Amino acid sequence: MWFWGMGTDIGIDLGTATVLVYIKNKGVVLKEPSVVAVDENSNKILAVGEEARQMIGRTPGNIVAIRPLRDGVISNYDMTEKMLTYFIEKGCGKKRILAPKVMVCVPSQATPVEKRAVINAAKNSGAKSAYLIEEPLAAAVGAGLDISKPSGNMVVDIGGGTTDIAVISLGGIVVRSSIKVAGDKFNELILRYIRNKYKLMIGERTAEDLKINIRSVLKKGRKVTMPVRGRSLITGLPDEVNITTEEIRGALQESLEVITKTIHSVLKRTPPELSADIIDNGILMTGGGALLYGLDEYIESETGVIVRVAEESVSCVAKGAGLALQNFNNLKINSDMEVELV
Structure with missing residues (x-):
C-alpha cells in the first residue's frame, strides 16, 4: 500500500474523459485524461494520462490505449485501480507518512454495484478510507x-x-x-456526421479537437471553419475536408435536445x-x-x-469533493459510503 503526506484529504473527479485530483490546501493539482496505454503482450502499463492519450489511434498492434471508464462508471476495474494509484501518487508525491482519506465523485444514478467498484478501486489504490459524493452535489459545493x-x-x-x-x-x-449523453456522445455524433456526409473516417481525438475548437450551438454564434484530416472511405487514401460551425451545430442537435428534455x-x-x-x-x-x-x-x-x-x-466537481471531505464532521454517510451535507 502507498502512503502520502500526513492528514492529506483528496477529492477525485473520476471522470470518463478526465481525472482531476484536489488536495487539501493546494487546490486542483492534477488534470489528465482517463487513459491508460498497455502492452498487451506483457500486460505492462506504458503510459497514463496525457501521454497515453497521445497514443490513441497511433500505436502498433501490441499496444492499446484503454479508457477504463465508460458512461461515468468503471468498465475495466484493474486498469482503473492502476490509473488511480498513478494519479494519486503523482498528485500527492511519494512522501510516505499516512494514507489519505479520499472522496470520489459518482453519477447521481450510479447503481450500488458501480458505487462499490469505485470504493474498492480507491481503497486498493492506497486510500485509508474512501467515500462517495454525487457529482451535481460536489459541483454545487x-x-x-x-x-x-x-x-x-x-x-x-x-x-x-x-x-x-x-x-x-x-x-x-x-x-x-x-x-x-455528454462529451463522449458529442464526439461520437461529430465522427458519425463526417463519416456519413464526407465519407471520411476520423479518429476520436480529431472529433474531440473539432468540438473544442469550433464549439458553438447558437445559430447567431460565431462562425468558424476548421480543416479536418482523415482516411477516405472511398479511396482509402488520406483526405481533408473543411468543417463549419453550422455543421457541428447540426451534428450535436440530437444530444442537445435530449439534455434539454x-x-x-x-x-x-x-x-x-x-x-x-x-x-x-x-x-x-x-x-x-x-x-x-x-x-x-x-x-x-x-x-x-x-x-x-x-x-x-x-474543476468544480473535484474541488467540491475535496471541500466536502474537509467538512467531514458535517457529512451524513449512508451504507454505500455515500455522503450528504448536514
Whole structure:
C-alpha cells in the first residue's frame, strides 16, 4: 500500500474523459485524461494520462490505449485501480507518512454495484478510507453555492460520459436525473456526421479537437471553419475536408435536445416551492460540456430559466469533493459510503 503526506484529504473527479485530483490546501493539482496505454503482450502499463492519450489511434498492434471508464462508471476495474494509484501518487508525491482519506465523485444514478467498484478501486489504490459524493452535489459545493439552506438550486453537470441534473436543497438532492449523453456522445455524433456526409473516417481525438475548437450551438454564434484530416472511405487514401460551425451545430442537435428534455423532466418533478427558488437562483452549469459556446443561452431559451456557467466549471466537481471531505464532521454517510451535507 502507498502512503502520502500526513492528514492529506483528496477529492477525485473520476471522470470518463478526465481525472482531476484536489488536495487539501493546494487546490486542483492534477488534470489528465482517463487513459491508460498497455502492452498487451506483457500486460505492462506504458503510459497514463496525457501521454497515453497521445497514443490513441497511433500505436502498433501490441499496444492499446484503454479508457477504463465508460458512461461515468468503471468498465475495466484493474486498469482503473492502476490509473488511480498513478494519479494519486503523482498528485500527492511519494512522501510516505499516512494514507489519505479520499472522496470520489459518482453519477447521481450510479447503481450500488458501480458505487462499490469505485470504493474498492480507491481503497486498493492506497486510500485509508474512501467515500462517495454525487457529482451535481460536489459541483454545487465546488462552485461556491450555499446548499445548506432550505432553498432550491438546480445544477446541470455535463461531463465526458454523463450529464447529471439535480435540484439541491438542505445539503441533499431532492430531484435527480443522469443520462449517458455528454462529451463522449458529442464526439461520437461529430465522427458519425463526417463519416456519413464526407465519407471520411476520423479518429476520436480529431472529433474531440473539432468540438473544442469550433464549439458553438447558437445559430447567431460565431462562425468558424476548421480543416479536418482523415482516411477516405472511398479511396482509402488520406483526405481533408473543411468543417463549419453550422455543421457541428447540426451534428450535436440530437444530444442537445435530449439534455434539454431531461432538464424539463427534472423541473416538472420539482416541488413548487423549490421551483420558485430556481426561477430566482437560475440554473448552474458545470463540467467541460458547459464550455460549449452558447450552450447556456440555448438551455435558457428552451427552459425560460436564467442559466449561468460556473467559474472554473471543469474543476468544480473535484474541488467540491475535496471541500466536502474537509467538512467531514458535517457529512451524513449512508451504507454505500455515500455522503450528504448536514
